[in-house]
Amino acid sequence: MNRKTGLIQWFSGFLPVFLFIVSWEIVGRFNLFPGQFFFPPFSAVVKEGYHLLTNGVLGKNFASSLIRVLIGLFCGSVAGIFVGVIMGWKDMVNKALSPIISLLYPIPALGWLPLLMLWIGINEMLPIIIIFICSFFPVVYNTFTGIRNVDKKYIYAAETLGASNMTILFKVIIPLALPNIFTGLKLEAGMSWRVLIAAEMVAIPTGIGALMIQAESLVRVDIIMVCLIILSIMCLIFERIFALAEKHMVGRWSSHA
Amino acid sequence: MPEIRLVKVSKHICYELDLTIQNGEKFVIIGPTGSGKTTILNVIAGVTDYKGNVYIDDQCVDRLSPGKRGVGYLFQGLALFPHLTVFENIAFGLKAKGMEEGAIRERVFSLMEMMHIKHLSDRYPHMLSGGEKKRVALTRSLAPSPQILLLDEPTSSLDHQTAKYLRNELIGLLQKLKITTVYVTHDLREAEEIADRIALLSHGKIEQISTPKDLFFNPQKESVSRFTGMPNIIECTQSRVITSGLVEVVSDEMTMILPYDGGNIKKIAIPPEDIYISDVKPPGPALNRFMGKVEEITRDNSMVRVKLSIGTKTLLAELSKGAFDEMTIEKGKEVYVVIKMRRLRYVE
Numbered sequence: 001m002n003r004k005t006g007l008i009q010w011f012s013g014f015l016p017v018f019l020f021i022v023s024w025e026i027v028g029r030f031n032l033f034p035g036q037f038f039f040p041p042f043s044a045v046v047k048e049g050y051h052l053l054t055n056g057v058l059g060k061n062f063a064s065s066l067i068r069v070l071i072g073l074f075c076g077s078v079a080g081i082f083v084g085v086i087m088g089w090k091d092m093v094n095k096a097l098s099p100i101i102s103l104l105y106p107i108p109a110l111g112w113l114p115l116l117m118l119w120i121g122i123n124e125m126l127p128i129i130i131i132f133i134c135s136f137f138p139v140v141y142n143t144f145t146g147i148r149n150v151d152k153k154y155i156y157a158a159e160t161l162g163a164s165n166m167t168i169l170f171k172v173i174i175p176l177a178l179p180n181i182f183t184g185l186k187l188e189a190g191m192s193w194r195v196l197i198a199a200e201m202v203a204i205p206t207g208i209g210a211l212m213i214q215a216e217s218l219v220r221v222d223i224i225m226v227c228l229i230i231l232s233i234m235c236l237i238f239e240r241i242f243a244l245a246e247k248h249m250v251g252r253w254s255s256h257a
Numbered sequence: 258m259p260e261i262r263l264v265k266v267s268k269h270i271c272y273e274l275d276l277t278i279q280n281g282e283k284f285v286i287i288g289p290t291g292s293g294k295t296t297i298l299n300v301i302a303g304v305t306d307y308k309g310n311v312y313i314d315d316q317c318v319d320r321l322s323p324g325k326r327g328v329g330y331l332f333q334g335l336a337l338f339p340h341l342t343v344f345e346n347i348a349f350g351l352k353a354k355g356m357e358e359g360a361i362r363e364r365v366f367s368l369m370e371m372m373h374i375k376h377l378s379d380r381y382p383h384m385l386s387g388g389e390k391k392r393v394a395l396t397r398s399l400a401p402s403p404q405i406l407l408l409d410e411p412t413s414s415l416d417h418q419t420a421k422y423l424r425n426e427l428i429g430l431l432q433k434l435k436i437t438t439v440y441v442t443h444d445l446r447e448a449e450e451i452a453d454r455i456a457l458l459s460h461g462k463i464e465q466i467s468t469p470k471d472l473f474f475n476p477q478k479e480s481v482s483r484f485t486g487m488p489n490i491i492e493c494t495q496s497r498v499i500t501s502g503l504v505e506v507v508s509d510e511m512t513m514i515l516p517y518d519g520g521n522i523k524k525i526a527i528p529p530e531d532i533y534i535s536d537v538k539p540p541g542p543a544l545n546r547f548m549g550k551v552e553e554i555t556r557d558n559s560m561v562r563v564k565l566s567i568g569t570k571t572l573l574a575e576l577s578k579g580a581f582d583e584m585t586i587e588k589g590k591e592v593y594v595v596i597k598m599r600r601l602r603y604v605e
Contacts, residue, residue, distance in 0.1 A: 151336075153332055153334050153336040154336050154338060156299075156302070156304040156323070156330075156332065156336065157330070157332060157336035157338070158338075158349070158353075159303075159304055159322065159323040159324055160302050160304060160323045160324065160326075160328055160329070160330040160398075161324065161349050161350030161353055161397070161398075161400075161401060162323075162324030162325070162350055162353040162354050162401060163324065163349070163350075163353040164353070167353055171349075172338060175340045176338075176339070176340060178340075250340070252340075252381055253339045253340050253381045253382075253383060254339075254340075
C-alpha cells in the first residue's frame with residue numbers, strides 16, 4: 001500500500017465521523033432539535049467535558065468505574081478460563097458443572113442486581129461482582145468450546161512424542177484454544193463497561209453511571225453526552241486491547257490452524 | 258529393533274486381528290479406504306483403546322502410554338502443531354523427555370540437516386509447502402529416536418513428482434535407520450518399492466501377508482488378485498538374455514522380448530490395462546504381437562473387460578468404453594493382441 005492510498009483510506013474512514021460531528025454541531029447550534037437544553041452542540045459537550053476534567057469530577061468517577069471494571073473483568077476472566085479449561089479437559093468435571101452453568105448462563109448479569117443488593121449490600125463489591133458474573137459465564141463457555149474443539153490428532157501426536165498430561169494441556173491444548181478464549185474475552189471486555197454503567201445508574205452512588213444519573217436529574221444533557229462518549233471510547237479501547245493481545249499471541253498462526 | 262505382535266485385536270472394523278511384524282522389517286499395510294489400516298497403526302501406537310493384546314518384543318504394552326511404547330508416528334494429517342515453529346515442533350518430543358536445552362538444539366539441527374529442512378527452522382507450519390510439512394512431521398517423529406516407526410500414507414496429497422522424490426528419500430532413510438517400520442498406503446507401486454512384506458487388508462481382515470512378488474504372483478484369494486489387478490500371470494518355459502537389458506521369454510505359443518536387466522525370468526504378470534487389442538492389424542513390427550480369440554466380453558460403467566485366448570492361454574484385457582466402441586469386436590472373433598512392456602512384473 002503506497003502513501004497516497006493510505007491517506008485516501010484514512011480520510012474515507014475519518015470523513016463520516018467528521019460529517020457526523022458537523023451535523024451535530026449545526027443541529028445543536030441552530031436549535032433544530034426541540035429545546036436547546038436537550039440537544040447541546042458538540043462544542044458545548046467538549047467544553048463541559050474539559051470543565052469536568054479540570055474540576056476533578058470526571059477523573060474521580062472515571063477512576064472508580066475503571067477500577068471496578070479492571071478487578072471484575074480480571075477475576076471473572078481468570079475464573080472463567082480456569083473453570084472452562086477444567087470442564088473441557090476433564091469429562092467428570094464437565095458432567096458435574098455443565099447443568100449448573102447451563103442454568104445460570106442465560107440469566108442476564110443485571111438480573112442478579114436486586115439479589116446481590118440484599119446479599120452484600122450497596123458497596124464497592126456490588127459492581128465488581130456484577131462484572132465478574134457478566135464476564136465469567138461467556139468466558140467459561142468460550143474456553144470450554146475452545147478446549148473441546150482442539151483436534152484430537154494434536155493430542156495423539158503429543159502423546160506419541162512422550163508428553164505428560166500437563167504438558168499436553170499447557171503446551172498444546174490451551175495454546176490451540178486461545179482463539180476461542182479471546183473471542184469470549186473480546187466480547188466481555190466491552191460488555192463489562194455496559195453492565196457497570198447500568199449497575200452504577202441503578203445502585204451505586206459513584207462512577208460514570210452515577211454521574212449520568214445525577215446529570216439526568218439536573219437536566220444536564222451535555223454531561224450525559226460526555227459520559228456516553230467516555231463509555232463508547234472505553235468499550236472500544238478494552239476490545240482493542242484484547243484484539244491486540246490476541247494478534248500478538250495467536251496472530252502468527254491462528255488463521256491457519 | 259523390536260518385533261511387534263498383535264493378538265486378537267479388535268477395534269472399529271478390525272475384529273480379532275492377529276499380526277506379527279518382524280524385527281527391523283519394513284512392513285506395508287495396503288488396502289482400500291476404510292479397511293482399517295490407520296486403526297492398526299493407532300492400536301500399535303496406543304492412541305486408541307482396543308480389545309486384545311499388543312506385544313513389543315514379547316512385552317505386553319497394553320497398559321503403556323503412547324509415549325512409553327518407543328513409537329514414532331507420522332500421522333496422515335501430519336498433526337504439526339500450528340502454534341509452534343518447525344524447530345519447536347521437532348524439539349517437542351525431546352523436551353517432553355526432559356533432554357537438556359543444548360542437547361536438544363544439537364539433535365534437532367543435526368536431524369534438520371539430514372532431512373534438508375534446516376532453512377525452515379523458524380517458520381510456522383502454515384508457511385510450508387505440502388512436501389516440506391511431510392519432512393518436518395517425519396523429522397519430528399524421528400527426533401526421540403523411536404524403535405518403531407509408523408507411517409500413515411506419507412506421500413498422500415502430494416503431487417506426483419514430490420511424492421516420488423519423498424518416497425525415494427524415505428526408502429534411503431529407512432535403509433539407513435534399519436528401524437522396524439509399519440507403512441500404510443493404498444498405492445500398490447509404493448508398497449512394492451518399500452516393503453519387505455505386504456499385508457493386504459480388506460474390511461478389517463488380513464487377506465494375505467507375503468513378499469511384494471508373492472502378492473502379485475501367488476495371490477491366495479480372488480480378492481487379492483482383484484486388488485493387485487494382476488490376473489494375467491504367465492509361466493515362462495524358456496528365458497534367455499539377448500543383450501544387456503533385453504530378455505527373450507517363451508511361454509508355450511507366446512514368445513516375447515522384454516526389457517529386463519536381471520537373470521532368467523520364470524513368471525510374468527501383465528496388468529489387464531496393458532494388453533492392447535485391435536480388430537485391424539496394428540502398424541509397426543510384430544514384436545510381442547499375437548492373434549487371439551475373444552472368449553467373453555463384460556462391461557461396467559466405464560470399462561470393458563475382454564477375455565482372450567491365445568493358444569492354450571487365457572488373458573484378460575481391460576479397455577476404456579470409448580476405445581472398445583471404436584472397434585467391432587464380438588465374441589468368437591479373431592483379434593490382434595499387443596502386450597505393452599511398460600509395467601510388467603517378473604519373477605526370476
